Amino acid sequence: MTLTARVVLDEGQSVVIEDPHYQYAHHALEAHGARVVAVPVDADGLLTSRLPRRPPRLIVVTPAHQFPSGVVMSLDRRIELLNYAAKHGCWIFEDDYDGELHYHGRPPPALRSLDMGGRVIYAGTFSKTLFPGLRLGYIVCPSALRGDIRAAKIYDDFGCSSIEQTALATFLESRQYEKHLRKSLAELRNRRQALRIDHGYGAVVLV
Secondary structure, X not given: OHHHHHHHOOOOOEEEEEEOOOHHHHHHHHHOOOEEEEEEEEOOEEOHHHOOOOOOOEEEEOOOOOOOOOOOOOHHHHHHHHHHHHHHOOEEEEEEOOOOOOOOOOOOOOHHHHOOOXXXXXXXXXXXXXXXXXXXXXXXXXXXXXXXXXXXXXXXXXXXXXXXXXXXXXXXXXXXXXXXXXXXXXHHHHHHHHOOEEOOOOEEOOO
């Protein structure tokens, strides 16, 4: 997110974030000089009807699993958000921090996969599916931003460790990551089920 902010934001420009939201995201954007505008979330995700008339430079969302509510953004809201960004020339930062860990049915398509206007910057991580200490993530971005984001990463820390990257690449190419993910999903689904509390009127689930 900080790399994206460095590339697409100038100090004083506005950024929309979800309400509620991940506090460190708010702090990181403010530290970059952004004017942060919070837009409420309901059972279908970000309330696109509440997006500001004066369009922001960037919209930060967690559509696969909204943090901290756990809401999954509906397909209709995803389309509305993409249309808003295309109309106003906004960038969307799609923070898919645990999209692989989906427990019921087929997950909705990522915003990036629906993006026909080249406005979505998709960020994922291996911290949730492998381990946080790996400190490896990835960005899928419009081609127009690729060179600038790559340069921002180099200027930030000269790149991630080649040893960890090579080991992860081998793990992915061998298909062992897929096997690990299937086992992890089964185990986490069992743990999630154990946390369900049935009061007779329905189950309460910790998300």
